[in-house]
Amino acid sequence: MELIDKLRILADSAKYDVSCVSSGSSRKNTPGGIGSGFNAGICHSFTTDGRCVSLLKILLSNQCIYDCAYCVNRISNDVPRAAFTPEEVAELTINFYRRNYIEGLFLSSAVVKSPDHTMELIIRAVRLLREVYRFNGYIHIKAIPGADNALIERAGSYVDRMSVNIELPTSNGLKLLAPQKKKEAILGPMGFISSKINEASENKRYFRNTPGFVPAGQSTQLIIGATPDHDISILKLSEGLYKRFGLKRVFYSAYVPVSDHPALPKAIKPPLLREHRIYQADWLLRFYGFRADELLDEKHKDFDMELDPKCDWALRNMHFFPVEINKAEYSVLLRVPGIGVRSAQRIVRARKIQKLGFDDIKKFGVVLKRARFFIICNGKYIDRIDASETFIRNNMLADRKRLPSFDTGYTQLSFLPPLSSPLLNTGTLEYGQITTDLAVTSGDRSENSMLLLPSSEDVAASLTGEL
Amino acid sequence: MIVYVYDGSFEGLLTSIFEAYYKKEEPSAIVRGDGLQQDLLARYVYIETDPVRSDRVYTSIRKKISEEALKNVYHVFLSEDPEAGTIIYRYLKLGWKMGKRVDLHLSDEAVFRVMDINRRLEFELHRLLGFVRFRQLEGGIYYSSINPDNNIVELLAPHFAERLSDQNWIIHDVKRKRAALYNKTDWVITEFDIKDIPGNTAEEKQYSRMWKEFFNTLAIQSRNNPKLHRQLLPRRYWDHLTEKW
Numbered sequence: 169m170e171l172i173d174k175l176r177i178l179a180d181s182a183k184y185d186v187s188c189v190s191s192g193s194s195r196k197n198t199p200g201g202i203g204s205g206f207n208a209g210i211c212h213s214f215t216t217d218g219r220c221v222s223l224l225k226i227l228l229s230n231q232c233i234y235d236c237a238y239c240v241n242r243i244s245n246d247v248p249r250a251a252f253t254p255e256e257v258a259e260l261t262i263n264f265y266r267r268n269y270i271e272g273l274f275l276s277s278a279v280v281k282s283p284d285h286t287m288e289l290i291i292r293a294v295r296l297l298r299e300v301y302r303f304n305g306y307i308h309i310k311a312i313p314g315a316d317n318a319l320i321e322r323a324g325s326y327v328d329r330m331s332v333n334i335e336l337p338t339s340n341g342l343k344l345l346a347p348q349k350k351k352e353a354i355l356g357p358m359g360f361i362s363s364k365i366n367e368a369s370e371n372k373r374y375f376r377n378t379p380g381f382v383p384a385g386q387s388t389q390l391i392i393g394a395t396p397d398h399d400i401s402i403l404k405l406s407e408g409l410y411k412r413f414g415l416k417r418v419f420y421s422a423y424v425p426v427s428d429h430p431a432l433p434k435a436i437k438p439p440l441l442r443e444h445r446i447y448q449a450d451w452l453l454r455f456y457g458f459r460a461d462e463l464l465d466e467k468h469k470d471f472d473m474e475l476d477p478k479c480d481w482a483l484r485n486m487h488f489f490p491v492e493i494n495k496a497e498y499s500v501l502l503r504v505p506g507i508g509v510r511s512a513q514r515i516v517r518a519r520k521i522q523k524l525g526f527d528d529i530k531k532f533g534v535v536l537k538r539a540r541f542f543i544i545c546n547g548k549y550i551d552r553i554d555a556s557e558t559f560i561r562n563n564m565l566a567d568r569k570r571l572p573s574f575d576t577g578y579t580q581l582s583f584l585p586p587l588s589s590p591l592l593n594t595g596t597l598e599y600g601q602i603t604t605d606l607a608v609t610s611g612d613r614s615e616n617s618m619l620l621l622p623s624s625e626d627v628a629a630s631l632t633g634e635l
Numbered sequence: 636m637i638v639y640v641y642d643g644s645f646e647g648l649l650t651s652i653f654e655a656y657y658k659k660e661e662p663s664a665i666v667r668g669d670g671l672q673q674d675l676l677a678r679y680v681y682i683e684t685d686p687v688r689s690d691r692v693y694t695s696i697r698k699k700i701s702e703e704a705l706k707n708v709y710h711v712f713l714s715e716d717p718e719a720g721t722i723i724y725r726y727l728k729l730g731w732k733m734g735k736r737v738d739l740h741l742s743d744e745a746v747f748r749v750m751d752i753n754r755r756l757e758f759e760l761h762r763l764l765g766f767v768r769f770r771q772l773e774g775g776i777y778y779s780s781i782n783p784d785n786n787i788v789e790l791l792a793p794h795f796a797e798r799l800s801d802q803n804w805i806i807h808d809v810k811r812k813r814a815a816l817y818n819k820t821d822w823v824i825t826e827f828d829i830k831d832i833p834g835n836t837a838e839e840k841q842y843s844r845m846w847k848e849f850f851n852t853l854a855i856q857s858r859n860n861p862k863l864h865r866q867l868l869p870r871r872y873w874d875h876l877t878e879k880w
Binding site: 171172175176179180183184196197200201202203204206208210211212213214215216217218219220221222224225260263264266267268269271304305422424425437438440514517518520521522524527528529531532533 | 738742744747750765766767768769771794795800802842844846852853854866867868877
């Protein structure tokens with residue numbers, strides 16, 4: 169088989185993994201070596217579906233022994249199979265890198281023979297790159313669930329990032345769609361990697377030349393819409409992963425039908441809008457200081473498809489507003505719909521030297537379309553605004569021309585089986601139109617709770633793709 | 636209305652700022668001499684570049700305002716914005732009054748424009764770090780042509796000198812006829828207007844074909860989104876991207 173055919177097959181098999189980032193590592197080039205890390209990451213191209221191409225994302229092999237229903241490479245699927253040798257992977261990486269096509273390598277693999285054997289093949293490829301080719305660019309690899317900890321540790325000493333994909337957010341889903349995978353086999357390596365990362369950074373404090381371990385941290389991926397899980401369980405899982413395992417990123421992938429397994433939803437369009445809302449919420453967790461249980465709760469288990477999660481939160485928490493631009497702390501400004509990290513930082517900087525009015529903040533680029541309902545400058549709203557929840561909601565929905573273009577003509581599907589029904593073992597699932605629960609308690613704004621304390625000194629946080 | 640005209644060099648611009656600052660009659664604009672469109676009502680004063688005066692301005696920006704301000708000013712100059720000279724002059728005037736806190740005056744028109752132009756330039760610079768495509772020419776040199784909005788070839792060079800330190804390369808700004816040349820130890824910026832560039836090596840053809848194959852395989856059909864694609868990878872860069880040929 170020609171190299172180009174292998175490349176096509178093994179890139180095709182790898183493309184459903186959405187992780188694309190090359191950030192978090194500032195590895196330096198060595199004399200006689202090639203490549204370097206760039207801390208913020210670099211996108212080298214973009215596919216026609218609008219995803220970034222940063223790394224040479226390929227599988228080492230797609231000859232899998234597992235039969236996970238959601239996966240294109242499952243053993244029972246009739247697709248062309250191929251495998252690279254570690255030498256071919258290294259050669260390809262270096263030559264793509266010399267032409268600045270890529271920022272580095274993202275090497276994953278189907279489980280060939282056994283998890284340990286697969287992990288060893290991956291290690292051979294990355295060792296070749298680092299030690300023979302003296303490659304100092306970015307390398308991201310998959311830790312194969314079930315592989316021995318000693319192998320994972322060895323791999324970790326060569327690479328910048330490691331990831332283990334959780335894929336299905338609940339163990340019920342896992343049982344149904346990936347019967348050969350166990351929750352423990354996934355969370356085990358994540359815990360191990362995270363403890364090794366901590367150990368390495370702890371050692372760095374005492375010894376200067378301690379070997380690094382996965383300097384760009386670990387990430388994972390969850391599939392959205394292959395199982396009937398609510399947004400709340402997805403978001404809570406992500407929050408837990410960020411906090412407990414110190415993950416750099418959790419990626420979300422709208423389920424793209426790759427199989428007609430009876431337990432999977434039939435030929436639906438990928439729930440892109442839902443994926444988008446979950447990403448928005450993920451950002452709120454990581455950069456805006458929100459907690460998962462503020463955004464969703466038992467009454468609202470799924471995100472509103474019409475409003476973004478921050479607006480939705482704001483409308484349910486009107487007692488928090490209005491916010492005084494000249495006094496509110498940075499963390500409070502960040503909670504205003506329509507004010508992002510950049511705007512909040514500009515406000516905090518600019519008000520050090522002058523009192524800000526609406527004209528001033530408009531001049532430096534704060535967009536007031538949504539924010540105007542929630543902020544006051546020097547005690548006044550920009551306009552006569554009825555700061556009631558219904559008024560704002562109606563205004564925002566009228567303002568909004570339409571949903572993001574990728575969703576035109578498509579209705580969001582959701583799984584809303586009755587809670588008492590046996591969720592997963594029926595084989596057929598019922599889809600209903602989403603019924604967003606708009607019943608929000610209003611009229612409980614107390615005047616006192618609207619007062620905001622002035623901050624002593626605001627510190628603007630730095631913004632990169634990842635913290 | 637008085638308009639100062641400089642020769643298009645950074646030193647020329649700084650000399651004009653020196654003149655403007657000390658003359659009684661303040662110019663209402665400072666513009667480049669090349670490609671100048673004369674306005675009937677304006678009186679044009681041609682400023683001769685003076686290294687001593689431009690040095691004084693240069694040092695004074697660093698000492699009396701900040702290193703950051705110097706970088707900001709230089710980036711605005713590289714942006715080739717038609718109003719660059721005028722914006723820089725207004726920004727510096729406020730800077731000499733306010734010192735290093737000048738950058739906090741975001742609601743001042745000149746400060747905001749300086750910040751805004753810097754943001755755009757840095758965004759394009761970052762994009763180009765990814766969008767530069769080298770191809771291996773007969774003889775072994777890796778060549779890349781670019782056509783950026785800002786004059787940033789000299790800002791790109793250090794990045795590639797660090798990571799591709801063991802290969803000879805050229806980054807050629809085709810519109811401005813300038814290039815960064817690297818010979819495995821140092822890089823230089825030169826005038827560069829060579830039309831007959833050697834052909835690609837056989838190896839090159841093989842890898843560019845594989846890259847295109849890889850690129851075309853990656854898109855997921857059911858997520859296709861050409862509008863987003865063009866937003867992230869604007870048309871104006873396509874001519875120089877291997878995967879778009």
